[in-house]
Amino acid sequence: MAKLGPILYRIFCMLLSFVLLTHSAPETALVTQLPGFSGTFPSKHYSGYVTIDESQGKRLFYYFVESERNPPKDPVVLWLNGGPGCSSFDGFVYEHGPFNFEAAETKGDLPKLHLNPYSWSKVSSVLYLDSPAGVGLSYSKNETDYITGDTRTASDSHAFLLKWFELYPEFLSNPFFISGESYAGIYVPTLAYEVVKGLDAGVKPILNFKGYLVGNGVTDEEFDGNALVPFAHGMGLIPDELFEEVTKECTGNFYNPLGETCENKLQKVYKDVEGLNIYDILEPCYHGSNIKEVTDDRIRLPSSFRQLGETERPLPVRKRMFGRAWPFRAPVRPGIVPTWPQLLDGESVPCTDDEVATSWLNNEAVRKAIHAELESVSGTWELCTDRIRFHHDAGSMIKYHRNLTLKGFRALIFSGDHDMCVPYTGSEAWTRSMGYDIVDEWRPWTSNGQVAGYTQGYANNLTFLTMKGAGHTVPEYKPREALDFYSRFLAGKPI
Numbered sequence: 001m002a003k004l005g006p007i008l009y010r011i012f013c014m015l016l017s018f019v020l021l022t023h024s025a026p027e028t029a030l031v032t033q034l035p036g037f038s039g040t041f042p043s044k045h046y047s048g049y050v051t052i053d054e055s056q057g058k059r060l061f062y063y064f065v066e067s068e069r070n071p072p073k074d075p076v077v078l079w080l081n082g083g084p085g086c087s088s089f090d091g092f093v094y095e096h097g098p099f100n101f102e103a104a105e106t107k108g109d110l111p112k113l114h115l116n117p118y119s120w121s122k123v124s125s126v127l128y129l130d131s132p133a134g135v136g137l138s139y140s141k142n143e144t145d146y147i148t149g150d151t152r153t154a155s156d157s158h159a160f161l162l163k164w165f166e167l168y169p170e171f172l173s174n175p176f177f178i179s180g181e182s183y184a185g186i187y188v189p190t191l192a193y194e195v196v197k198g199l200d201a202g203v204k205p206i207l208n209f210k211g212y213l214v215g216n217g218v219t220d221e222e223f224d225g226n227a228l229v230p231f232a233h234g235m236g237l238i239p240d241e242l243f244e245e246v247t248k249e250c251t252g253n254f255y256n257p258l259g260e261t262c263e264n265k266l267q268k269v270y271k272d273v274e275g276l277n278i279y280d281i282l283e284p285c286y287h288g289s290n291i292k293e294v295t296d297d298r299i300r301l302p303s304s305f306r307q308l309g310e311t312e313r314p315l316p317v318r319k320r321m322f323g324r325a326w327p328f329r330a331p332v333r334p335g336i337v338p339t340w341p342q343l344l345d346g347e348s349v350p351c352t353d354d355e356v357a358t359s360w361l362n363n364e365a366v367r368k369a370i371h372a373e374l375e376s377v378s379g380t381w382e383l384c385t386d387r388i389r390f391h392h393d394a395g396s397m398i399k400y401h402r403n404l405t406l407k408g409f410r411a412l413i414f415s416g417d418h419d420m421c422v423p424y425t426g427s428e429a430w431t432r433s434m435g436y437d438i439v440d441e442w443r444p445w446t447s448n449g450q451v452a453g454y455t456q457g458y459a460n461n462l463t464f465l466t467m468k469g470a471g472h473t474v475p476e477y478k479p480r481e482a483l484d485f486y487s488r489f490l491a492g493k494p495i
């Protein structure tokens, strides 16, 4: 520096500040290598913490994957997994992240990472956020913060976004979307609503918020609670007679059974479906460690069924997805939402398929590479945790969807049509119940020249879509088709 003349020095400083203003992603957050991956990153990755409450030491962890196409122009999309209590690394590792994780052959070794040709980072920058504090790699030094709920989670995630955009101002003008699945059916609209309130108050920098996406999302006690019976009937899991009887006895109200006859009929329905894999009725369900018996069951399925449940993902879909949502017989009601570990009360669940993520994210070298605290500080990473006590305190999401869509924000409500955890019948019914004009009547949509599912478009930019043959976590089962509808929605094109 001493050798530069005063004028040159001034120019140098101007250039430097120019660089800082136009591209100021924190270089300390740049991920330069990842254990298990030996190739070149197709785009820049950043990760680390944003402290949202200094006095409590409340820190939320993010992993940001820049778009592999045109990062200065492509949308920025926040992704949230549900639970409550589940880490958004679920999305990163198993669904639409930049890598496909291949389990190590030797137990204890790290998985191998391959590039995912259907990563959502092909067309957008994706921001994975572990939320609320206590979930995934996010934590607080004060454990009182782990008693939380919908409202607190939304305001914390909003605080996170405001700080995150301060760190990455070069993305402020990109179109911004919020997305998530399962219990994020609550996180997404409540957070979107915080963002919009901030915009209305005129003080918040998230100016380019465009809309949101919800996959197999929890929405409303009544609609979600009523979804199973018509789903089971439509899928051929219960006979016509039982469907007619249960509908008559319960007068169509299955979410809050009033009489004993209704309750008895419902028990019959539950009994008929109880052996199935709740996250995808076409997938085998592992009972204890008796895997062989179940595999045989699957082989007995007609081949067209087997294909419907198959995925183009080169690595297998998890067979058991413990902990991503509450059991179907207990729709989410106001008050405490038990996490799965809490429901099971310490009983261990054979859940080998979360091993890949668990071993990778608890590895010291991985933690260092992604700028996460070690286990001694932030705790062990779990796909879903029982560290938090979570209150569902936001009520039905329908009023949020109405507010947001009437304000011109675009919404895509999509459903893997073989999920029995949050069945498509519920999402189809509540979107219809909004009473918006149908502007694009129910029709098949295609991907790769094949019917991939069905869609219905409503006024106010509300779109409902099914993904044929997918379970609870749509991009995990149908990565190519999911990238297709995702790209079209972000681009504002018809699906």
Ligand SMILES: *[C@@H]1O[C@H](CO)[C@@H](O)[C@H](O)[C@H]1NC(C)=O
Residues within 6 Å of the ligand: 056, 142, 143, 144, 145
């Ligand atoms: C933890 O947070 C609670 C609630 O905000 C507060 O009352 C308490 O003093 C905090 N504890 C510590 C050790 O800071």
Ligand SMILES: *[C@@H]1O[C@H](CO)[C@@H](O)[C@H](O)[C@H]1NC(C)=O
Residues within 6 Å of the ligand: 193, 399, 400, 403
């Ligand atoms: C939605 O909008 C209406 C009218 O603008 C407002 O009264 C209401 O509080 C808003 N919020 C929710 C969550 O419904």
Ligand SMILES: *[C@@H]1O[C@H](CO)[C@@H](O)[C@H](O)[C@H]1NC(C)=O
Residues within 6 Å of the ligand: 405, 407, 408, 409, 410, 459, 460, 461, 492
């Ligand atoms: C739907 O979205 C488009 C693109 O963002 C926007 O121009 C249009 O005004 C929206 N329509 C309604 C009815 O909100």
